Amino acid sequence: MPNLERQLPPPLAILHELAADLQWSWNHSGDALWHRLNPAIWESTGNPVSVLQFTSDQHLQQLAKDPDFLTHLAQLVAARRRYLDEPGWYQQHYSNVPLKGIAYFSMEFGVCDALPLYAGGLGILAGDYLKTASDLGVPLVGVGLLYQEGYFRQSFDNQGWQQQTYLFNDPGSLPLTPLLDKDGSWMDVATNFLCREVLFRVWVAQVGRVKLYLLDSNHPCNQPRDRGITSQLYGGGTELRLVQEIALGIGGWRLLERLGLEIDICHLNEGHAAFATLERIRAHCVKYQVDFWQALWATRSGNLFTTHTPVAAGFDRYPSELLRRYAGEAALEMGVTMEDILALGRANPKDASEEFNMAYLAMRTCARSNGVSELHGQVSQRIFQPLFPRWPQREVPVGHVTNGVHMPSWAASDSDALWRQLFGDNPWQQNETQLNPARWQELSDQTLWQLASTSRARLVDYARLRYQRQWRHESSQLDCSLPNLHPLDPNILTLGFARRFAEYKRPDLLLHDPERLTRLLCNSRHPVQLLVAGKAHPADKLGKAKLQRWQEFVQRDEVAKHLIFIEDYDIALARHLVQGVDVWINNPRRPWEACGTSGMKVLVNGGLNLSSLDGWWAEAYDPAYGWALGDGGEYGAEQDAADAEALYQLLEQQIIPCFYERDAEDIPRRWLQLMRTSMAQLTPRFSTNRMLRDYLDNYYLPAARQYQQRMDKQGALAQELRLWQQHLARHWHEIHLGKLTMTERAGNWLAETQVYLGGIAPEQVAIEMIADPVGEVPAECIRLQLAYPLTGAINAYHYQGVIPQHRPVSDWSLRAIACHPHAQVPAENPLICWAD
Ligand SMILES: *Cc1c(COP(=O)(O)O)cnc(C)c1O
Numbered sequence: 001m002p003n004l005e006r007q008l009p010p011p012l013a014i015l016h017e018l019a020a021d022l023q024w025s026w027n028h029s030g031d032a033l034w035h036r037l038n039p040a041i042w043e044s045t046g047n048p049v050s051v052l053q054f055t056s057d058q059h060l061q062q063l064a065k066d067p068d069f070l071t072h073l074a075q076l077v078a079a080r081r082r083y084l085d086e087p088g089w090y091q092q093h094y095s096n097v098p099l100k101g102i103a104y105f106s107m108e109f110g111v112c113d114a115l116p117l118y119a120g121g122l123g124i125l126a127g128d129y130l131k132t133a134s135d136l137g138v139p140l141v142g143v144g145l146l147y148q149e150g151y152f153r154q155s156f157d158n159q160g161w162q163q164q165t166y167l168f169n170d171p172g173s174l175p176l177t178p179l180l181d182k183d184g185s186w187m188d189v190a191t192n193f194l195c196r197e198v199l200f201r202v203w204v205a206q207v208g209r210v211k212l213y214l215l216d217s218n219h220p221c222n223q224p225r226d227r228g229i230t231s232q233l234y235g236g237g238t239e240l241r242l243v244q245e246i247a248l249g250i251g252g253w254r255l256l257e258r259l260g261l262e263i264d265i266c267h268l269n270e271g272h273a274a275f276a277t278l279e280r281i282r283a284h285c286v287k288y289q290v291d292f293w294q295a296l297w298a299t300r301s302g303n304l305f306t307t308h309t310p311v312a313a314g315f316d317r318y319p320s321e322l323l324r325r326y327a328g329e330a331a332l333e334m335g336v337t338m339e340d341i342l343a344l345g346r347a348n349p350k351d352a353s354e355e356f357n358m359a360y361l362a363m364r365t366c367a368r369s370n371g372v373s374e375l376h377g378q379v380s381q382r383i384f385q386p387l388f389p390r391w392p393q394r395e396v397p398v399g400h401v402t403n404g405v406h407m408p409s410w411a412a413s414d415s416d417a418l419w420r421q422l423f424g425d426n427p428w429q430q431n432e433t434q435l436n437p438a439r440w441q442e443l444s445d446q447t448l449w450q451l452a453s454t455s456r457a458r459l460v461d462y463a464r465l466r467y468q469r470q471w472r473h474e475s476s477q478l479d480c481s482l483p484n485l486h487p488l489d490p491n492i493l494t495l496g497f498a499r500r501f502a503e504y505k506r507p508d509l510l511l512h513d514p515e516r517l518t519r520l521l522c523n524s525r526h527p528v529q530l531l532v533a534g535k536a537h538p539a540d541k542l543g544k545a546k547l548q549r550w551q552e553f554v555q556r557d558e559v560a561k562h563l564i565f566i567e568d569y570d571i572a573l574a575r576h577l578v579q580g581v582d583v584w585i586n587n588p589r590r591p592w593e594a595c596g597t598s599g600m601k602v603l604v605n606g607g608l609n610l611s612s613l614d615g616w617w618a619e620a621y622d623p624a625y626g627w628a629l630g631d632g633g634e635y636g637a638e639q640d641a642a643d644a645e646a647l648y649q650l651l652e653q654q655i656i657p658c659f660y661e662r663d664a665e666d667i668p669r670r671w672l673q674l675m676r677t678s679m680a681q682l683t684p685r686f687s688t689n690r691m692l693r694d695y696l697d698n699y700y701l702p703a704a705r706q707y708q709q710r711m712d713k714q715g716a717l718a719q720e721l722r723l724w725q726q727h728l729a730r731h732w733h734e735i736h737l738g739k740l741t742m743t744e745r746a747g748n749w750l751a752e753t754q755v756y757l758g759g760i761a762p763e764q765v766a767i768e769m770i771a772d773p774v775g776e777v778p779a780e781c782i783r784l785q786l787a788y789p790l791t792g793a794i795n796a797y798h799y800q801g802v803i804p805q806h807r808p809v810s811d812w813s814l815r816a817i818a819c820h821p822h823a824q825v826p827a828e829n830p831l832i833c834w835a836d
Contacts, residue, residue, distance in 0.1 A: 006052055009064035014077055019048035020175055021080065023208045025112035026131055026409040030076050036069060046572060047114035050173045084209055088137020089430050094696070099704040100262040102140040104129060105252055105273035107244070108233060109144045111207055113571050114175055116150030116167075117214075119233055120500045121597055122308055124571065126269050128406035128597075132688035134208030135408070135429045138696070141261065142212035143252040143273075145244065146171070146203050148231045154535050154568040160551025162536055162544045166232070171216070176203040179213065188219060189254045191246060192329055198226045200251050215251045242318050242326060245358065249275025250330075257283050264704045267304045267695075268366065271315060271358035277303050277365035278341070282334050288715060292336045296365065297725075298718035300828065302707035303366035304699050307359060307398070310376060310594045312383050317355040318345075347386035363387055367706070367824045368699055370399045372595040374619045379591050388830045392772065394779060397827040401698065402616055403595040404691035407683065410601040412455050412579035418443065419604070432689040437680035445672045452582065452606055452675065457490035459580020463531055464488060466566045466573070487561050488529050493659045495651075496581035496607075498533035498569050501543035504592035507534055508546040510585070512644030514553055520651060521562040526660045528651075529562045531577060533569040578602045583610050583655060587647060590614040590634050600686040606675045610650060612643075616686060625678035627655060709822060717822055724764060725829055728818050734758020735765070735816050737835040742809050749803040751784060753814060753835070756796040762786050766819035767799045771811040 008015055015037075024030045025046075034042045038055045045051070063069045108123025109115070111130060118124060126142070133140040152164035179202040181187040188199045199222055200215040217229035229243050236244075253276045256263055266276055277299070284295040309315055323345070324338050331338045343349035344364045345356035363369055363384055371377035377400025381393050388396050408428050411419065419427045422439045467487060501507045510517055510530075521528050532550055536543030554565050566573060578584065578601035586599050586609070593615035600616065602609065610627040611617040621628045627650050630643060658671050684690060710718040738754035751769055766783055773779045784801040803812065814835035818825050826832070 006060075008052070009060055011064045011070060012060060012073070014073070015048075015052060018076060018080065019052055020177055021206045021208065022111050022115065022175055023080065023083070023134070024048055025114070026406065027083075028413065029079065033069070033072050033076065037063065045114060046112065047173065047175065049114070049175050053173060088135070088209070090137040090139070090696075093431070097701055097704070098264075098708050099696075099700055100139065100264045102133075102138070102265040102267055102700060103143055103252075103256055103261075103263045103276075104133075104140055104267045104269060105143045105248060105276050106269035107145065107248060107272040109142060109205075109212060110571060111205065111212070115205060116169065116570075117144060117147055117233065119151045121595075122270060124574075125403055125597060128404070128409060128688050129269075129692070130207045130210045130212060131406045131409060132692050134210040135406075136689065136692060137209065138692060140210055141256075141263075142205075142207070142210065143248070143255070143276075144212060144214050145230045145233075145248055146176070146214035146216040147233045148216075148218060148228070149233075149235075151233055152535070152538060156547075156551055156567065160548040162538075162547050164538050171203065176205050176214070178202070179204050187255075187258070189215065189251050189258060191251045191254070193226075193243060193246070194325060195329070196223070196226075198222055198229065198247075200230075200247060200255075202255060213252070213255055215247055215255065217247065238318065239322060241316065242322060245272050245316065246275055246326060249273045249277075250279045252276055253279035253283065264302050264707050265304060265700050266299075266302060267306065267700075268362055269306055270308050271305065271362040274305070274358045274362040274365065277362070278330070278334075281365075282330065285334055290715060290719075292334045292340070293726075294715065294718050294722045297722045297828075298710045298715050299707075300365055301367045301710050301824070302703055303368075304695075304703060305359075305362040305366035305369040306372065306401070307362075307369060307380050307383075308372055308376075308594050309359070309383070310379050310592050315357050315359040317357050319355055320352065323356045359384075360387060363827075367827055368399070368703055369397065369827070370401050370699065372400065373402045373615050374400050375591055375615065376400060376594040379594075388826055390832050390834065391826055391830060392770075392779070394773075395826065397824065399698070401691060401694045402619065402686070403597050403600075404686045404688040405597050405600045406688045407604045410575060410578050411604045412458070414451055414454055415579070415605045418447070418451065428687070428689060430689075431693065432684035432687050435684040437684075440676050440680035443676070445667055445669060448606065448672050448675055449667050453490070455580045455605060456494050456582065457580075459494065459531075459576055460488045460490045462576045462580075463564055463566060467564050470567050487564055489527070489561075492527045492529055493656060494580065494582050495528060495530045495585055496577045496583070496602075497530065497585045498566075498574060498577055499586070499598060501534045501536035501540070501546050503540075503542055505586075505588045506640065506643075507543070508549050509587045509640060509644050509647060511549055511553060512641065513648070516648055517553075518556065518559055520648065520656075521559055523656075526656050527562065528656060531564055531566060531581065533566045533573055533577070535569055574598065574601065578607060579605050581607050582659065583608050585647075586611040586617070587629055587643065588612050588614050589636075589639075590618070590630060590632070600682075603678060603683040603686060606679050608674055608678055610647075610655065620682060620686065625674050625682065706822065706824075721820060721823055721828075724820050724823070725818075728760060728764060728829065728831055731759035732831050732833065735760060735833050737767075737814055737816060737833065740812075740814050740835060742803070742812075744805075745802070748805055749809065750800060751782075751803050751812070751814075752787075752798065752800045753784070754790055754796060755799050755816070756793065758795065760795075762795075762797060764819060765816050767814070767816055769801060769803060769812050770815055771807060771813070774807065774811060777807055 034048050034051050038051045041051050041054045106126040108118040109126045110118030110123035111127040130142050148169055149166040150169050152166050155163045157163055179187045187202045190197045190199050199219040200217055201219050203214045205212040218227045280299045281295040284299050320342050328338055331341045345361040346354040371380040380398040381396035384396050385393050423435055499505050536547055550565050554563055584599050584602045584607050590612055596615035599609045599611055608626050612629045613632040629646055662668055736756040740753045742749040742751050755767055769782045771780045782801050784799040787798045787800045790796040816833040818829040818831045
């Protein structure tokens, strides 16, 4: 905030700009500089804004005359200018595409711990996404909420029960700047809630080249209660949640309009922000003087919904009554009834007893949707099946883009150096397919083993430090001395396990047989050490009980040297863990882990994965570089004992022996082969570079093209589509599919049928033969051709097509579906009619 911005000596004035660019959170070339300014504040906050605020004038004056410091500063400034000004990968390869801008909406953003607006994987992904867009030069802005409190900080009481502390997100020391209007005043946006206006102040976080806009309800003009709307991430009850989602979606889109940004793609990171699509419609209605339905047809093609939930119960739902109260006015304004709006959030639009489901709203107002791994894409097709009655599950329109991680954020400096050695200065500012895996053969085993050993040693140092800090705040006033114990060993196999303590992640599976785990860790010939971390949701008693089990277990004297539970899992801790562990363990219950990303963070550093065949690992696993738990089947809690047994066996019989299998030089050749393969093959594939390219090629570009077509010529196409849909809806019941005959012809079947189309024109429907997959034979779909009109009948036709004979006639069914060259079917029109 302006009043806290220090007057810096002129040679250092540029530091304000550097401090405000979150690039320092992944580009560590500035670390030494912040450290020199104020080691204590830098070490404890990792926040350059605080560093500048807490450094004395005297020290600043000294540094302003220090040639070394000034040289380092000049280098950083020059490097940053180059980063910002040089055309990125996107500018080089996508110069002639119709895409103008992408708005990425998310409830959480985990860019770095100095801006704590995240709870877990969803937020970390959003943070990684922005950083990658910046690195690659993709024209994207983020839209989120500024919470007055971050997610809770964790500690434990004497009984090992998790305690939560909520820290105030003091905007005056966050790396944010107020967004100013043209006239110099602080910009705000207004939304209407229950006949009153709520104002949101707007902040900007600069994430390299990308701007993240954050709405903050703590506006001095708001009623006291309203000032707390953005007080906590996932805090409060149903109503506050709804209000937050309105703030994000409606307020967020209003802000984009207000800024006059050219946005063609609205990307919803989870359904929380789905109201943005309604506000986009409203703005469109006003701007082009069209009605709601035409605006829906025009804008929908520019919306993308990414779902992250593996179970239907995970979606946000609201009672209709609540929505009626909050959205009644908006519906009126858009010229539709509240029933029309409610119908968009129901599986069965006519079922008034159904609650309003945000994910359903997103499905209905986005022409494209995707899950976050191959498996999760299929799971999502099952979840969204109710929106597409009578459609085969495999045709439910949800694709997938497997998540990735922003490698520079998770890479240790030593591994980063190896990537640079092989692939040049900016390995992650380009297309990941440039990172040819074969090049990894050039590195000797010694080099790789050196990397693993140094990284492990660094992690051990860090873990000991965290351990000592924990011990201090645990110990009583009378005895503040450190325990007479030096835990961990930099030379032994190091396992990491850290994640949210959610039931499906089975965070106590390793503890299934505590004696066996103890024996495994304390084996004198092949010792093992384990680092554990994770938070349970404050209301999750079960998760807290599992944490307590770990707290009790670590008290055992025998394991004390081999096991540390590190409190307060956050990005910084995750970064240290993934940089130093040999093996990352993940054992969720399939198919509950939509993707999972923590295991991807070890790849760039040479860590190996031992994971359930769930989420990303279900598509990534290969014995050439890792270990898999389970057989890919789906079971309940009854399977836990067997999975625990399998987990112990993998460790005892494969992983530990492999790590300790050494040659005459004491080098574990087989281990290093796994490590090399994992680094070389998996890192590029599970990077956000690959992920963002998938989104660009498979979603953003087709969507932008389609949106452009629907916007051209005063929205003529959108209007045509809307009429097409209305017409089909009115006459669909008039379609009659006649008897199907299949006759042999030249080694094929000739399929023939008569179709009565009633009031529908032939070009508005497609008549298809469809066969389900059977064993190895895939699903097939063959479109029949209109051969000739039936004499003596009105709008009735003979259709026919040639069907190969490799499967029995009984496999085939006949159906009619809606057809238009510019519509997404069935996403935008799920009408379907099967022959009896
Ligand atoms: C990566 C990360 C997550 C997500 O990890 P999952 O394995 O997907 O659960 C959660 N929290 C933090 C701090 C992380 O860094």
